[in-house]
Amino acid sequence: MDMIRIWHELDIKEIDDHIIIVDDLHGFCPACKTTGIKFGEMDKCPGCKREFKYAATRESGSAGSKIIAKIIKNSPQLTIVEYSDYKHHTDKNKAASLFGNL
């Protein structure tokens, strides 16, 4: 199966609250920093119990594609988002809230 990236308008806060980052053989919860979350167990964080709805990988190229294929196979309920898009928006929001607090 070939993969195509699709653009959607989404609430970045909703993604931020329900994302798992998958870089190699395991997932990482950015909220509580739990690492080692296995494929097939990516419904809920074992640490903070947040529900995962989105996944992203910081890997690019063929390594990234392999990880994404593995996520789709093992956790088809997760929506895969492009990490650079996610990072761009969360960084922008962090900067805005930082300057808003001055």
Ligand SMILES: [Zn+2]
């Ligand atoms: Zn967690």
